[in-house]
Amino acid sequence: AQSVTQPDIHITVSEGASLELRCNYSYGATPYLFWYVQSPGQGLQLLLKYFSGDTLVQGIKGFEAEFKRSQSSFNLRKPSVHWSDAAEYFCAVGDGNTDKLIFGTGTRLQVFP
Amino acid sequence: NAGVMQNPRHLVRRRGQEARLRCSPMKGHSHVYWYRQLPEEGLKFMVYLQKENIIDESGMPKERFSAEFPKEGPSILRIQQVVRGDSAAYFCASSPETANYGYTFGSGTRLTVV
Numbered sequence: 001a002q003s004v005t006q007p008d009i010h011i012t013v014s015e016g017a018s019l020e021l022r023c024n025y026s027y028g029a030t031p032y033l034f035w036y037v038q039s040p041g042q043g044l045q046l047l048l049k050y051f052s053g054d055t056l057v058q059g060i061k062g063f064e065a066e067f068k069r070s071q072s073s074f075n076l077r078k079p080s081v082h083w084s085d086a087a088e089y090f091c092a093v094g095d096g097n098t099d100k101l102i103f104g105t106g107t108r109l110q111v112f113p
Numbered sequence: 114n115a116g117v118m119q120n121p122r123h124l125v126r127r128r129g130q131e132a133r134l135r136c137s138p139m140k141g142h143s144h145v146y147w148y149r150q151l152p153e154e155g156l157k158f159m160v161y162l163q164k165e166n167i168i169d170e171s172g173m174p175k176e177r178f179s180a181e182f183p184k185e186g187p188s189i190l191r192i193q194q195v196v197r198g199d200s201a202a203y204f205c206a207s208s209p210e211t212a213n214y215g216y217t218f219g220s221g222t223r224l225t226v227v
Contacts, residue, residue: 036218042221043204043218044204092156098168099146099161100158101214101216103148103155103156105155106155
């Protein structure tokens with residue numbers, strides 16, 4: 001069965017610092033991979049997705065993610081974090097048969113000025 | 114162009130009461146998904162519906178929970194005889210017919226059972 005692991009529950013960075021959020025997945029075939037962001041009290045907003053092709057994916061708000069099949073990873077990166085990036089970030093994988101998504105438990109990002 | 118509308122935003126119910134959560138999909142979207150987010154956890158799939166059909170309810174608890182998406186009107190997630198463990202955020206997402214995971218999420222309904 002598919003699964004998603006986000007090893008970091010909570011990350012704190014200084015504004016302007018670089019960011020990398022880790023995501024590992026378990027899936028037999030080429031996965032459909034997603035990163036979502038959730039601000040407090042809000043729904044989820046899609047940052048980016050990977051289906052196939054170029055393994056480096058550009059998303060909104062300056063985020064990017066790299067699919068590495070050999071490591072079963074899809075880490076999210078941003079070169080310079082802004083205070084407004086403070087939120088919860090979820091990695092998800094699509095099961096390939098239906099439109100159902102399997103989510104990781106999330107990483108809470110805190111940004112210090 | 115309104116997004117996915119969920120209401121109410123917050124719902125408080127006493128143990129044993131019924132909770133009804135509504136989701137109006139985006140215009141032109143015919144697929145609806147419900148997810149539940151327990152405190153400190155990620156979202157867990159509950160049910161996938163198309164108009165008048167339940168496509169996949171593999172994530173729905175076997176008892177007390179039901180969902181519908183009628184021909185007219187919003188999708189409804191119904192929880193009968195709520196218990197404290199039902200307290201969670203319930204998110205609805207919608208997508209067009211050929212979605213390929215092209216979800217749009219609503220802002221959720223936060224259910225508190227007291």
